Amino acid sequence: DIVMTQAPLSVSVTPGESASISCRSSKSLLHSNGITYVYWYLQKPGKSPQLLIYRMSNLASGVPDRFSGSGSETDFTLKISRVEAEDVGIYYCGQLLENPYTFGAGTKLELK
């Protein structure tokens, strides 16, 4: 199985400042079709996960453009600029390249 490793496990951010979360995969997530199958999700407290970024760098519908995704074949970054109170929760990266799909352990974002 592909292992997804996130860092840090938690991050504390002052509102209005930026935050970055890293994710590393144990195998390249770049498909021969040129698409990199890494995804980012946010699970707000007591809620279901929601899709933020798909295929490494594409913003999901309705997601503020303060969120952005980037990376290479195995190293990925979610950046949140101008963090707001509504961004609090646990962020997960996931790979949908091959079954079984796998997720990172999550990064908890809190406000200072």
Add this chain to the structure above:
Amino acid sequence: EVKLVESGGGLVQPGRSLKLSCAASGFSFNDYWMGWVRQAPGKGLEWIGEINQDSSTINYTPSLKDKFTISRDNAQNTLYLQMSKLGSEDTAIYYCARIAAIDYWGQGVMVTVSS
């Protein structure tokens, strides 16, 4: 509006079976792969499996393949998860999800396995 509503959860004794349902609306159900993800209390996300549009392909995470069965009824816009030989390790919130990007998730249903 896309909606996924799970049902069928609850308290079940170890070794017993349980079947979850997921009612889908707001999109063309039979155009999408669908799947299940679970989350044990205080833990991360665990992929269970997925089913394609005509049920001809079903993929499972290997550790659950012998215990769980995914199926769907396109006429009823409903996804199912049949769980058998349940143990305490299966206690979790079970989410149904629309695949491709796992872009929509249900609200989840709690399954508690305990005597």
